[in-house]
Amino acid sequence: MAPASYREWVSLLFSALRKEPRSPKYKYRTTIWEAKELLRERNRASLQIDTSKEVKIYSNRTFLKLSPDRALNVLLRDFQLQPEQSFRLIRTDVAPRKKLKSPDENWNKVFPLFENRIVEELDLSIPKCAFERESFNYCYALGLWSRDKKTRLSQIAWPHPIFSFSCVGLGVRPEVYSALKEEGHVFINPANSVELPYFSVDSKLVPKHCDAVALCPRYVPEHVTLFEEGAININKDPVPCTGEELSAVTQAITCTYLPLLSKEPFRTCGDDLAIWSPTTDGALDKRVFTLDRLYGHATLHKRFWSRATYTDRSCPGDIIRSTILSNNSNMLQLMEEFMKHYTTFNLYSFCWRTLNDQSSAVYKLKDPVSFTGEVKPWDAFIWNEYQTLEKLPVPHSVDELVSLKAQFDEFLKHLSRYYAMVTCEMKQQMAEFFVTTDADSEGGRFQDTPRVVPTTLILRDILLNGKWFKHFYPGLHLLMSTKIPSCDKLDDCFVPLDDTSIALGCKLDKLVKEILLVESYVYGDKIPPKKLLIVNPSAEDENWKIVILIKDSIPNHLLKTLKFNTKISIQIVKDIRQATGVENGSCSWKKMIDENVFIYAYKLETEPSATQEDTNRMIKNVIDEMHKGN
Incomplete structure (x- = not known):
């Protein structure tokens, strides 16, 4: 059985599919390749x-x-x-x-x-x-211990590690040379474990900030004279240092700096990786699951993100990247990351459509200075979650990165359900959601601002200016940055917040989650193994009913909006005994949101239709009764 998180994403994916625009221009498969x-x-x-x-x-x-x-x-x-x-x-x-x-x-x-x-x-x-391709130059500093581990040269100018086999000695400053010679220290080349003889050299040959320089007579003519004639063969073809030998050199690197010719100072190097x-x-151990194999497994679902006519049908990099960042690289996780990517694309698509629709009020609004209109609880809740996410620091370890990814995924769920509530408002308000007729002279505020304005501004700020979307979905973020008009980041207090609105928004968010899960269960939503994503017909709508028991007080106009999340009939009651039409039904779903809110889903029993045999028998009985009456 799939984990709860997977089933939740299935419900969010198919909810997005049911709200998807008809125009291919705004659809995932026809756009994501860009x-x-x-x-x-x-x-x-x-x-x-x-x-x-x-x-x-x-x-x-x-x-x-x-x-x-x-x-x-x-x-x-x-x-x-x-x-x-x-x-x-x-x-x-x-x-x-x-x-x-x-x-x-x-x-x-x-x-x-x-x-x-x-x-x-x-x-x-x-x-x-x-x-x-890799020209010789001194661009690293190595730290080497003497063989007896009693002294260390922490700044030895060294070429690119690939040239390490050509490093046959050390040139040290005169003051350093005297101390080393007196104590008889011996240094070893980390690449091949060969002893490195050291020589006292003019300080001009040793880069500034360094104790010594690796001697490479093959590449530096001045170094040849330090060795006895015939001691080295500079005409021998060089051998590149690779594999484990190069790894040993890389581990000894303490910093890196620009080539000497540029005369630039050192910079800290713990940047390079091995x-x-x-x-x-x-x-290579064939038992190791590699990125190449992950890409190979992803081709089984290439129809989800590409058409048969496309030359390149490989999985979008964002999906593979997110699978890696989840630290759980298997096919189930890959499909979960696809669902997140698809759902997030639909959020971008909404902003793309509304911000480029010249008839929309949000298209005409320039430089909004404050939130206008009624603040809905779902506005307050998502903005508070957004501000919390923005305050998280850049990770410094793999564990912190994986934890950040989990928190980002949780926020994505909230954001997807926020969009679900926004589409409910669209269905409820129809044209009034998008247009306005009365604007002030300043052009920065609307007197009767339609809901499309604040909702779009919130989504655009989160998706384009948010701290983390460009990190987790660099491809999608870059794509939508070219299609959605840019804007300055909104002020942190753009959406007025209070604890009551945030708490109510959180409660409604949980209700939306359960409604979409019930809807997905009723429709039998699932990821098809060898077919395109298809939304099942809603023939089962009439056979189900959702009953929400709410003991505390929630404004009726908010509950009315909530009902637009699904075509399945929803009844909201304060006592379960008030539920109607479920007397002969069976309760297939029950979930407690909190001590005052419960949600039930009933499968309604329908009268079985009469068969032809039953009809013939009934006609025969009527005729027999008529004959008896005669």
Whole structure:
């Protein structure tokens, strides 16, 4: 049996489907593919960015061969990066002789997973690529302990770790050299465990802020004279440092700085990452569930997000990203993340439609200065939840990130039910929800503001200006930022709040949750294994009735709005004995919201229709009685 959270998302998904606009322009399948193209354009712009702000990710496998839990560590860093920074993926293992997929095909699945810009994978597993693409320069500082663990050089200028086998000695400042020589310390190259002889060199050869410099005679002619003739062979083809050896060097890095030629100061480096996958005799353990396999399983449901005519039918990156962030990478979780993504798209779609509809009052409103009109309890409740979510800090660990994801998902449920109540208002008010005839001269306030104005402004601010949507759904957020007119973030007190309204909004939110769950149960909503998402016909409506028992006082006009959540008949009573039409029905659903509010769902018994045999028997009996009367 599916977990409660999954069933809840099924109810929210199908509720969104029943409210979906008819125009293909605003539908999920026909629009969501644009997100990948926008992300692609964003990454092309990364070619012109400052490479000094790149965060390098070293891995002994391609990114898609990482397990979700290891990819989660990379996505944590993605949350923490500044907008001006970017990623560069660097593969360090020995490349297999036969590659099953082209680099382009792999890359099309990698870049949509990231919020920040990411430079295409650099494959250092091929020596030619390693030494042609990664030019030699001192751009790191290593910290090395002496063999006896008694002293440490904390700032040794070191080239890119790929060149570590070419580091054959250390050049130290004269004052440092004397102390080391006197005590007889020995230092070891972390890449190959070979002793590094050290020499006293002119301070000009040692970068500022450093204690020593790695000597690389093959690349630095000044270093050749420090060694005895014939001691080293600078003409020998260099061997790239990869795999576990490169990992050992990376772990010794203490900071990184710009190349010496730029004469820039050090910057703190704990930014770069090393992600190593478990191997067996040099090969990836096939038992490990990888991102590539997750993408493969997702193709079973490609009809949900693409059409048969599309060239690229791979799963949207936001869905894979969210599955990773949930720290529960299985097919059930993947489908749950799809439902969240689809439902969130419909929230964006509502803002997209109303803010581009020139006949709508919200289209004409410029720079709103305050909330106008009646504040509904669901306005107060969602705004309070929004402000709570906004105050959460950026996560600093995987556990904090997974916890944040759970809180964000819970907020998404509240926001989806808020939209459900907004659509109830649309059905109830009809045209009055959208238009107004009386505006003041300032153009910033409406005297008779229709409900479309505050509800749209609330949703737009949450979806576009909220702190977390761009982190969890970077593709969808980027897409809708191009379709929905931007605006300044609303003031925190835009929606007037009080404890009574928030509490009532919370109670109504729970009622909406149960109503949608009952509706989904009645209609038999489920994710079809090999078909498109189809809303079942409402033929069962007449055979069911929802009874809501409310002992405390809730304004009638709010309860009337609540009834528009479903076509199933709803009766609200203060005593269960007041319920009508359920005498012969069976109670199939009962839930306590609190000590004063209960919800029941009854399956009504209908009179069985007479069969043809029954009809013939009845006619025969009537004829027999007539004959007896004669």
